[in-house]
Every structure is written in C-alpha cells, then in structure tokens.
Amino acid sequence: MIRFFQACADGLLTGALYALIGMGLALIFGVMRIVNFAHGAFLMVGMYATYVLFDTFKLNPYIGFLPAGLALFLFGWLIYLVLIRPVRDRSHFMQILMTTGIGLILTDSAQLIFKADYRQTNIDLINRSVHIGPFGANAAEVLSFAIAIAFVAGLYFFVARSLTGQALRAISQSPEVAPLMGINLTRIQGFSFALGIALAGVAGGLLLPRLYLFPGVGEDYTTKAFVMVVLGGMGSIEGAALGGLVLGLSESLTSLYAGNQWALIVDFILFLLVLSFKPSGIFGRQRA
Amino acid sequence: MRLKKVFAIAIASAALISSAWGQATTRIGVITSLTGSQAAFGEAHKNGYSIALDEINAKGGVLGKKLELDFYDDQSKPDQAVQGVSKLVDQDQVPMLLGSYSSESTKAIVPAVAQRETPLIIPTATADNVMDSKSPWIFRICAGANDYAKATIGFLKANGAPKTMAIVYENTNFGQSNMKAMTAAAKEAGINLVAVESYEAKSPDYKAVLQRVKQANPEVIYFCSYLLDATTLMRQSREVDLNPKYYTSAGTGFAAAEFPTEKGAGKNADFTFSVSQWLPSAKWAGSKEFDAEYFKRFNSHPQYHAMQAYAALKVAAQAINNAKSLDPAKIRDAIKNIDLASTSFGHVKFDSGQNQHPVLITQIQNGQYRVVFPADAAESKPIIPAPAWSKR
Numbered sequence: 001m002i003r004f005f006q007a008c009a010d011g012l013l014t015g016a017l018y019a020l021i022g023m024g025l026a027l028i029f030g031v032m033r034i035v036n037f038a039h040g041a042f043l044m045v046g047m048y049a050t051y052v053l054f055d056t057f058k059l060n061p062y063i064g065f066l067p068a069g070l071a072l073f074l075f076g077w078l079i080y081l082v083l084i085r086p087v088r089d090r091s092h093f094m095q096i097l098m099t100t101g102i103g104l105i106l107t108d109s110a111q112l113i114f115k116a117d118y119r120q121t122n123i124d125l126i127n128r129s130v131h132i133g134p135f136g137a138n139a140a141e142v143l144s145f146a147i148a149i150a151f152v153a154g155l156y157f158f159v160a161r162s163l164t165g166q167a168l169r170a171i172s173q174s175p176e177v178a179p180l181m182g183i184n185l186t187r188i189q190g191f192s193f194a195l196g197i198a199l200a201g202v203a204g205g206l207l208l209p210r211l212y213l214f215p216g217v218g219e220d221y222t223t224k225a226f227v228m229v230v231l232g233g234m235g236s237i238e239g240a241a242l243g244g245l246v247l248g249l250s251e252s253l254t255s256l257y258a259g260n261q262w263a264l265i266v267d268f269i270l271f272l273l274v275l276s277f278k279p280s281g282i283f284g285r286q287r288a
Numbered sequence: 289m290r291l292k293k294v295f296a297i298a299i300a301s302a303a304l305i306s307s308a309w310g311q312a313t314t315r316i317g318v319i320t321s322l323t324g325s326q327a328a329f330g331e332a333h334k335n336g337y338s339i340a341l342d343e344i345n346a347k348g349g350v351l352g353k354k355l356e357l358d359f360y361d362d363q364s365k366p367d368q369a370v371q372g373v374s375k376l377v378d379q380d381q382v383p384m385l386l387g388s389y390s391s392e393s394t395k396a397i398v399p400a401v402a403q404r405e406t407p408l409i410i411p412t413a414t415a416d417n418v419m420d421s422k423s424p425w426i427f428r429i430c431a432g433a434n435d436y437a438k439a440t441i442g443f444l445k446a447n448g449a450p451k452t453m454a455i456v457y458e459n460t461n462f463g464q465s466n467m468k469a470m471t472a473a474a475k476e477a478g479i480n481l482v483a484v485e486s487y488e489a490k491s492p493d494y495k496a497v498l499q500r501v502k503q504a505n506p507e508v509i510y511f512c513s514y515l516l517d518a519t520t521l522m523r524q525s526r527e528v529d530l531n532p533k534y535y536t537s538a539g540t541g542f543a544a545a546e547f548p549t550e551k552g553a554g555k556n557a558d559f560t561f562s563v564s565q566w567l568p569s570a571k572w573a574g575s576k577e578f579d580a581e582y583f584k585r586f587n588s589h590p591q592y593h594a595m596q597a598y599a600a601l602k603v604a605a606q607a608i609n610n611a612k613s614l615d616p617a618k619i620r621d622a623i624k625n626i627d628l629a630s631t632s633f634g635h636v637k638f639d640s641g642q643n644q645h646p647v648l649i650t651q652i653q654n655g656q657y658r659v660v661f662p663a664d665a666a667e668s669k670p671i672i673p674a675p676a677w678s679k680r
Contacts, residue, residue: 003499010495116324116363118516122551129527138527211492212516214325220491255496260487261459 002134007256008249013141015248016148017203019241021221022228023155024199026240029229030172031192034084034095038103039200039225040218045106046072046201047208047217048114054121054208061121062143065205069198076197080190088189103222110215119213126209144206151202152241155195159237168192172235220264227271233281242283246270313354314614316604317376319387319397320597324364325489328515328546329389329593333411334359335586336597337386339578344605351612355605362388366396373400383614384408384607386600389593390514391415391462398426407607407620411600412593414538415465419642425616427623427638429600430592431645433466436538436563437473439647440510443536443561443661445477447670450507450533454483456497456521457512463489466512466538482506489517498528508534515541515552522556526677533673535560545591548655557652559674564648566592566633567659569667574632591657599633 021043028036036042049068053059059067079102087098128139159165167188170178179185204218211217228247232239250270251263258266274282318337321330341357349355358380360372369388376382384407388394394413401408402423410418410428414436419428444450455470457463467484474481483504485497498521501509509532513521518541525535537543542562546552566572568579568589578598582590603626608614611622628636636643649661651670658668 003503007496007499010493014493116365117327118325120516120519127523127554136527136529212325212490214490252496255493256499259485259500260494260497 003256004253006135007252009135009137011249011252012245013137013145013248014252015245016145016152017206017244018224018228018248019152019244020148020199020203020206021225022232022240022244022247023152023237024196024203025225026229026232026235026237027155027159027168027192027199028196030235030237031168032084032088032189033092033175033235034088034099035092035226036193036196037096037099037222038106039196040220040222041103041106042072042076042197042200042218043204043207043221044110044213044215044218045075046204047211047213048110049201050205050208051119051121051213054123060123061205061208062125062140062147065147065202065208068205069202072201073194073198076194077190079197080193084193085186085190103218107215107218114215116214121209121213123209138210140209144210147206148203151199155199156238156241164188164191224267227267230271231274231282233283234279236281236283239281239283243281246282313356314350314608315356315358315380315382316601316608317358317360317372317380317382317385317387319360319362319369319372319376319385319393321364321389321393322359322361324362325516326364326389326514328544329412329540330361330364332545332591332594333389333597335582336590336594337601339581339585340598340601340605344602350605350608351614357601358382360387362393364390364393366393369393369397370400373397373404377401377404377406382406383616384604384619386411386597386604388413390460391418391465392460394418395461398423401425406616407623409600409604409623411596413462414540415461416469417461417465422640424624424641425620427641427643429603429633429636429643429645430596431565431647432642433469433538434473435645435647436466437469439563439649439661440470440536440538440561441473441477441479443649443670444479444508444534446661446663448533448672450479452480452482452504452506453508453510454485454501454504454506454532455481455510455512456483456485456487456494456501458489458514458517459486460489462514462538462540463512470510470512470538479508487517489514492517492520493524494521495524495528498524498530502528502530506532508532508536511535511537511542513537513541515544515546518542518544518547519553519556522553522560526556529677531674531676535674537562539563539565539592543591543650543657544593545588548652548657555655555680558655558680559652559671561649561651561660561670562657564592564650564657564659565645566595567648567650567657569659570632570634570648571665572632572634573630578632595633599631599636602631603628603636 025039050061050064053064087094125140130139167183228243229240232243254263254266320333362369391413395418402425414433416432455467457467483501487497539562548557607622611618650657651660660670
C-alpha cells in the first residue's frame with residue numbers, strides 16, 4: 001500500500017509539470033483553434049535558455065526559469081506576428097504544416113547550435129531527498145512541483161477573473177462576435193500564444209534539472225500535451241491541467257504495476273478511449 | 289543531353305582528382321559517437337585513436353605513407369552510422385573501417401559494410417548479435433555480452449554464491465543482448481531471476497522500475513546501462529533506498545571514467561561492480577605507457593573504451609602493412625592472419641572474426657576502479673555486501 005501511495009505521489013510530482021505544458025497548449029487551442037505542434041520544441045527552447053543561464057552565469061535553474069519564461073513570452077509573440085497570424089484564417093491543414101515546420105526548425109537549430117550532445121545541470125538539490133513518514137521524494141522534484149502548482153493556479157485565476165482573461169474567453173467562445181464588442185483580436189491572440197509558449201518555457205526550465213537536455217527532448221511532450229488536452233476536453237484550460245495530473249498518475253502507476261515499457265502505451269490507450277467514447281473529455285467541459 | 293554529358297565528365301574528373309589527391313596519405317574510416325547521448329564514449333574513442341595514430345606515424349605510417357583518420361560522427365544514432373558507411377566507403381573510398389561505438393549503431397552498419405566488401409574492426413560493441421552475420425569482413429576486438437555474463441557469474445560464485453538476481457537493462461541492442469546473455473548464464477548457474485526490468489535510457493525516471501526491483505528483493509542487481517542512465521539509476525536507488533548485497537553491471541556506463549566522479553554518480557557509484565576489458569594497471573606490456581600518455585594529453589585516466597579504439601587502430605595499421613596493399617580483400621586476409629602475442633590489449637588473434645579477450649571484474653572503492661577478480665589479476669579484495677544507503 002505504501003508503494004501505491006508513493007507511486008501516486010511520484011505521479012503527481014510529474015503531473016503538475018505536465019499540467020503546465022497541457023495548459024499552454026489548451027490556451028492556444030482555446031483562443032485560436034490552432035493545434036501547436038511545435039509545443040514540445042518551445043519547451044526544449046525553454047530548457048536550453050535556462051541551461052545557458054545556468055552554464056554562463058551559474059544561475060540556478062529554479063531562478064533561471066523565470067527569465068527564460070519571459071524570453072519565451074517575447075519569442076512566442078514574435079513567432080505569432082511573423083508566422084502564425086498569416087495562417088490564422090487559413091485551413092487547419094495549413095496551420096498544422098506551419099506549427100510542425102516551426103517545431104522542426106527549432107529542433108534543427110538547437111542541433112546546429114548545441115550539437116546532439118546530452119547535457120545535465122547536476123545541481124546540488126537533485127541529490128537531496130525529502131522524507132515524510134514512509135514516503136520519500138527528490139527535493140528538486142518537490143520544488144518544481146510547488147512552482148508548477150503556483151503557476152497553474154495563477155493562470156486559472158487570471159483567465160477566470162482578469163479583464164484580459166475575460167477577453168480570452170470571449171474570443172474562445174466566439175471569435176466572430178468578440179472583435180465586434182471592441183476586443184482587439186490580434187493583440188489577444190498574440191498575447192495568448194505568447195503566454196502558452198511562455199508556460200511551455202517555464203515547464204522546460206523546471207524540467208531541466210531532472211531531464212537530460214538534447215535537441216529532440218521536446219518531441220515526446222508535444223504528443224503528451226496533445227493527450228492531456230484531449231483528456232481534459234479540447235480547449236478547456238482547467239481540463240488540460242487535470243489531464244496533466246491524470247497522465248502523470250497513469251504513467252507512474254503503469255510503470256509500477258506493469259513495467260516502464262507500458263507507460264507510453266497506456267497514455268495512448270487512454271487517449272483513444274476518450275476520443276472514441278467521451279470526446280468532450282473525461283471532465284465533460286467543452287471549452288474554456 | 290549534352291549538358292548531362294558535360295556534368296558526367298566534370299564529376300568523373302573531380303572524382304579522379306580527389307582520389308589522386310588521396311594517394312598522398314593513407315586513410316582509414318572511423319565511425320563513432322562524437323556527439324549525442326554516447327558522446328562521452330565517442331570522446332574516449334577519439335582520444336585512443338589519436339594516440340595510436342601518432343605512434344603509427346612516428347614509426348613511418350602505413351605502406352610508407354602518412355596515415356590519416358577520416359572521422360564520421362554518428363550522433364549516437366544508428367541511421368547516421370549507416371550514412372557514415374556510405375560517406376566513408378562510397379565517397380571517400382577508404383579501404384577499411386573502424387567503429388561504431390554502441391552495439392545499436394554497430395549492428396546497423398554491419399550489413400552495409402559487408403555488402404560493400406570492406407573490412408571492419410569493431411572496437412567496443414558488446415552485443416553478440418553484431419557478429420551474427422558471420423560475414424568474413426567483420427572482426428571484433430572486444431569481448432562480448434556472453435563473456436561479461438560468464439565473468440560476472442564466476443565472480444559471484446567465488447564470492448558468496450548469491451541465489452537471487454534482478455536484471456535492469458536499457459532497451460536497445462546493448463541492454464537487450466546483455467540481458468539475454470545474463471538470463472542464460474544465471475539459469476545455468478542455478479541463480480533465480482526474481483525480476484527482469486527494461487527501461488528507456490532517455491526518460492530519466494526509473495523510480496518505478498527500481499521500486500519493482502526492491503519489491504522482488506534480489507541479492508544481486510545486474511545493470512546494463514550507458515553513462516547518463518547509470519548515474520541516474522544510482523541516484524534513484526538511493527532515493528528509493530534499494531539495498532542489494534551486490535550492485536553488478538555489464539560495464540559501459542558503470543565502467544566509464546566519469547562515472548565515479550562528480551560529472552557522473554560521484555559517491556553513489558561506490559561499491560558497484562563492473563566488468564572491464566582493460567585497466568591502466570593491466571599486466572599487458574604497454575598498458576602503463578598508454579595510461580601515462582593519455583593522462584599527459586587529456587588529463588584523465590583512460591577506461592577500456594579508449595584502449596579498445598587504440599588497439600583496433602594499431603591492429604588495422606599492422607594488417608595494412610602486412611597486406612602490402614590497400615586492396616580491401618588483401619587487408620581482410622591480413623587481419624584474419626594477424627597473431628600479435630603481446631599488445632597492450634593482450635593477445636590479439638581473430639577466431640571466426642572474434643578476438644578472444646579475457647574479462648576482469650572491478651569494484652569502485654573510494655572513487656577508484658580496483659580489479660577484484662579473477663584472483664591472479666586482483667588488486668584489492670571485494671567489499672561485500674554494499675553498505676545500506678542509510679549507513680553511508
């Protein structure tokens with residue numbers, strides 16, 4: 001039984017970071033109806049940004065993720081203006097090609113600049129563990145969990161309460177009518193795209209100490225983020241966050257009871273089940 | 289039509305010129321992992337090759353010409369390694385190849401090399417299936433997974449004869465092949481396998497895997513891992529408080545120079561056992577000199593991967609000199625007939641392509657690799673059991 005709860009705790013520690021990644025994708029999808037196939041690549045860029053800060057300025061990744069996230073926000077806005085806005089009203093097919101292309105270019109640029117080498121930050125915190133009763137956890141994972149949860153909650157209240165959040169939801173509910181009500185479509189879309197990318201960057205920075213960093217590191221996360229968004233109901237931000245936690249739990253429990261090699265398979269079985277039987281998501285909400 | 293002809297002539301003359309230029313030196317093609325997840329081993333390869341190259345050229349090169357190495361970086365990816373064969377053999381027209389680093393990449397290049405009828409010496413790939421093709425063009429200088437498993441079992445039998453074992457392996461060719469070899473060897477020795485767990489090297493959360501192993505409570509764990517995963521496995525073993533009597537391993541990550549240092553697992557590496565194919569303290573003549581030269585150049589002590597690269601190139605140069613020709617078939621026959629009784633990597637002689645090489649067992653004690661088995665080569669006594677994490 002202790003093993004079960006330990007695995008649940010491990011799953012939630014990872015799940016909170018997944019939630020951050022999934023929310024970014026859901027935000028972009030909700031407001032723009034664009035599936036960002038470059039999401040994992042942006043996460044990778046966030047990791048490298050945090051890594052460079054660590055490597056050159058000895059900045060701890062748990063501080064470095066903030067400037068990295070900010071840089072990704074600006075980068076995301078730029079990408080929106082230059083590459084995404086032109087395909088905003090084009091077919092989904094064009095948009096998929098565009099975001100996939102952006103992802104490939106980011107990954108290959110990273111390979112060009114940083115080579116295919118695997119890097120690690122090896123900070124002191126990663127070698128410490130926290131014990132509560134019979135349960136143990138890596139100190140770095142606990143810290144990134146806490147930060148991720150703070151961001152998830154912050155984003156939730158931002159979208160629910162703030163004026164910009166209301167504009168986001170208005171556009172997501174009706175992209176045709178919202179501009180007639182005086183909402184600047186380009187500015188809100190640019191903002192939400194940039195925010196979604198910044199969240200991926202923050203997640204990347206928080207993942208850095210516990211992952212190996214290499215140019216292809218983001219690939220798995222694009223598909224995982226997609227699974228979370230579907231689990232949570234397409235476009236629902238809080239749904240994607242819950243989807244992230246569910247995914248973390250399912251991976252951890254599958255690894256424990258069936259073996260590590262089954263974790264990804266179960267991810268996709270969940271994905272297919274939800275798509276076939278409950279396409280509105282396991283939590284039943286349609287959109288943000 | 290005419291344009292095509294002009295093109296063809298231009299290309300043909302360019303090829304002639306470049307091959308004529310190539311005559312000034314002799315080139316051997318080397319495929320290894322200079323970047324990517326296995327870059328630490330690729331660098332060891334490169335260092336070993338460079339020492340061998342300088343020694344060979346100091347003694348007059350091969351066939352009276354200066355020897356050059358034509359490196360191809362496979363980025364630790366099998367498909368890139370295959371591209372390397374095409375680049376080095378078809379385009380650069382090297383008469384023979386050395387490489388690659390990993391078992392996965394090496395298995396991928398074997399058919400491509402055999403098809404091009406170019407001799408290949410494999411320096412480090414331990415998966416035994418790299419020799420499955422039985423192609424007369426493929427030679428391997430290192431010992432393989434079966435030798436690793438047998439040596440480890442021999443050591444365990446002589447040191448407490450444990451009854452239960454768990455195997456934890458990375459799920460590419462290297463890990464799979466070593467897992468199979470150990471499964472067979474353990475069964476033969478009457479050791480009960482209580483858990484056999486695979487993991488994907490690039491997703492570094494092995495805690496669930498280690499929890500499953502802990503539940504099975506084995507006396508011995510046999511890890512088949514590369515460097516980054518070996519580092520994380522030991523850290524997470526500490527986190528889940530996994531305390532077998534013996535941490536053993538199929539070398540590689542657990543035998544890398546970085547592993548017991550701060551760049552690797554640091555203190556968590558202590559008390560782990562590993563197979564080894566060579567150490568600076570090996571009894572073979574030239575070992576100490578190689579270690580000294582390596583330390584002088586690279587400021588670290590070499591592990592067996594560097595020595596295997598060094599030995600492979602020395603053998604290749606010797607074979608070309610013996611063949612007195614750059615004809616691949618003649619070089620192949622010269623490698624077949626090579627019989628070097630005393631090299632710094634021991635006796636080198638290929639039997640159906642495979643060099644018969646002895647395997648040692650080492651243990652990390654106070655951050656240093658010490659040979660603990662077999663008895664006639666041992667420098668230290670093994671420390672058994674590994675102390676529990678709470679007592680370290």
